[in-house]
Amino acid sequence: MQASSLIHADSLQLDALENGCGLVRWDRATIVKHSGPDALDLLHRLTTNELLAIGEGRAQRTVLTTDRGRVVDVFLVAHVSENQLLLISDSEDSERTISAIDYYTIIEDAELADLSGSHSRFSLIGPKASTVVKSALGVDVGPGQLAVVESAGASITVISDPSRGVDWIDIVHEYDAGDAGDSIEALFESSGIVTVSPATFDLYRIGRGIPAPDREYGEHANPIESGLLDLIEFDKGCYVGQEVIARLDAYDKVKRNLKVLESDEPLEAGAALHVPGGSKPAGTITSTSPLTTEDGVFLSLGLVRKAFLGSGTVLESGRITLRVRQGVFSLSTGEM
Numbered sequence: 001m002q003a004s005s006l007i008h009a010d011s012l013q014l015d016a017l018e019n020g021c022g023l024v025r026w027d028r029a030t031i032v033k034h035s036g037p038d039a040l041d042l043l044h045r046l047t048t049n050e051l052l053a054i055g056e057g058r059a060q061r062t063v064l065t066t067d068r069g070r071v072v073d074v075f076l077v078a079h080v081s082e083n084q085l086l087l088i089s090d091s092e093d094s095e096r097t098i099s100a101i102d103y104y105t106i107i108e109d110a111e112l113a114d115l116s117g118s119h120s121r122f123s124l125i126g127p128k129a130s131t132v133v134k135s136a137l138g139v140d141v142g143p144g145q146l147a148v149v150e151s152a153g154a155s156i157t158v159i160s161d162p163s164r165g166v167d168w169i170d171i172v173h174e175y176d177a178g179d180a181g182d183s184i185e186a187l188f189e190s191s192g193i194v195t196v197s198p199a200t201f202d203l204y205r206i207g208r209g210i211p212a213p214d215r216e217y218g219e220h221a222n223p224i225e226s227g228l229l230d231l232i233e234f235d236k237g238c239y240v241g242q243e244v245i246a247r248l249d250a251y252d253k254v255k256r257n258l259k260v261l262e263s264d265e266p267l268e269a270g271a272a273l274h275v276p277g278g279s280k281p282a283g284t285i286t287s288t289s290p291l292t293t294e295d296g297v298f299l300s301l302g303l304v305r306k307a308f309l310g311s312g313t314v315l316e317s318g319r320i321t322l323r324v325r326q327g328v329f330s331l332s333t334g335e336m
Contacts, residue, residue: 006292007290007291008291008292008293008294008296009199009200009203009289009291009292009293009294010197010200011294012194013194013195013196013200014200014203014204016126016193016194016196017126017196017200017201017204018204018331019126019127019128020126020127020128021125021127021128021129021132021193021194022124022125022126022194022195022196022201023122023123023124023125023185023188023189023193023194023195023196024122024123024124024125024196024198024201025120025122025195026090026120026121026122026123027198028092028116029088029089029090029091029092029116029121030075030087030088030089030090030091030092030094030097031086031087031094031114031115031116031119031121031172032075032086032087032088032089032094032097032098032112032113032114032115032116033084033085033086033087033112033113034085034086034087034101034110034111034112035083035085035110035111035113036108036109036110036111037083037109037110038108038109038110039083039085039111040054040077040079040085041108042101042104042105042108042110043077043085043087043101044236044239045237045238045239046064046101046104046239046240047062047063047064047065047239047240048063048065048223048228048231048232048233048239048241048242048245049062049063049231049232049233049236050233050236051077054077054079055079056080056081056082057079057145057146057147058144058145059076059077059078059079059144059145059146059159059160059161060076060077060163061074061075061076061077061161061163061231062074062077062231063217063223063228063231063232064097064100065222065223065239065240065241065244065245066219066240066241067241067244068241068244069222069241069244069245069248070218070219070220070221070222070241071217071218071219071221071222071223071228072096072097072100072219073093073096073097073100073213074089074090074091074211074213074217074223074228074231075087075088075089075091075097076088076089076159076161076163076170078146078157078159079146080146080148080157081148086115086157086172088121090212090213091214092213093213094114094116095114104240115174118174118175119172119173119174119175120172120173120175120184121170121172122171122184122185122188123168123169123170123171124168124169124170124171124188124193125166125167125168125169125196125201126166126167127167129167129168129169130142130160130167130169132188132191132192132193133158133169135191136151136187136188136190136191137149137151139158141159141169142160143160144160144161144162145159145160146158146159146160151184151187154173154174154175154183154184155173155174156171156172156173156184157170157171157172157173158170158171159171159172163231164208164210165208165210166208166210171184171188199289199290199291200291202289203291203293203299203331204331205287206260206287206288206289206299206300206301207293207299207331209227209258209260209301211226211227211228211258211301212287215286215287215301216258216286216287216301216303221256221303222244222248223245224245224254225254225255225256225257225258225303226303227257227258232245234246234249254306255305255306256283256303256305256306257303257304257306257309258286258301258302258304259283259301259302259303259304259309259324259325260299260301260325261285261299261300261302261304261315261322261323261324261325262297262298262299262300262322262325263298263317263320263323264296264297264298264321265298265320266288266290266298267285267288267298267317267320267322268285268288269285269286269287270284270285270286271284271285271317272284272285272317273285273302273304273308273316273322274315274316274317275308275315275316276314276315276316276321281305282304282305282307282308282315283303283304283305283308283315284302284303285300285301285317286301286302286303287300287301288300288301293331294331300322304324308324309324310324311324311325311326312324
């Protein structure tokens with residue numbers, strides 16, 4: 001590929017995500033109200049994480065799996081008020097999540113309502129996210145905490161989610177017809193944050209090794225290999241898929257792990273990885289970005305077989321050479 005054809009990521013947006021505060025607007029995201037006295041207990045029994053300790057004003061991310069230990073969805077459980085939960089997922093398929101939970105709702109006093117079409121979601125990402133929220137809304141939210149505030153006649157739910165390894169605050173609110181969240185976005189923009197394009201956010205996500213639905217996790221993968229290990233509480237009681245996941249962990253049966261890969265040419269998601277000079281399978285590309293870092297490198301995420309996880313390991317996808325990266329790397333120059 002000629003250097004002139006490289007499309008570099010927006011350095012201002014990347015710097016906001018890494019050193020300031022960037023605003024990511026979700027065109028579609030799953031937002032579900034789960035209400036009733038049995039709602040929290042039901043989710044605790046269905047999903048991988050400990051939820052019973054989440055009191056009002058707290059939130060916890062968790063994984064819903066199939067009985068085969070494959071991922072249905074990953075969502076944030078926000079305990080907004082007594083018997084009222086908000087479930088927030090990066091997935092665009094709210095019906096899949098609702099159907100899976102509803103399937104196991106038998107005698108429980110719990111109801112699901114899809115708010116995805118009437119509520120907007122923004123994510124404030126970066127070390128200054130909490131400062132921006134305090135300036136714009138006058139509220140402090142620590143890790144795992146939430147607050148419901150009124151602003152410009154709108155009820156806004158603010159939730160701090162530490163589960164992705166970066167400073168991340170979700171903003172959810174109901175919008176009026178014709179507004180679709182524009183007034184809330186303008187409110188935060190007036191605080192000096194930078195709005196981040198979907199392409200730049202995806203490059204940032206890939207570089208940080210943050211998994212996404214129907215890419216790194218889904219029906220094709222279990223939560224351990226998909227980079228969701230921190231969302232599994234192995235000491236809790238049973239949940240759907242618990243026996244399979246416990247065996248995978250106890251007997252070291254997980255064959256792949258999520259890794260950041262770099263290459264000098266762009267790849268396509270779904271492409272197979274193999275050993276150089278041969279056809280021995282080494283994994284699968286799950287996410288790619290058409291943007292390059294400042295030094296002209298393309299980044300991808302892949303589910304890589306354990307034998308090839310070492311830093312600097314060279315793999316191939318077709319005619320393209322890739323290298324396995326380790327740790328967290330800064331993608332911005334720090335220059336404004």
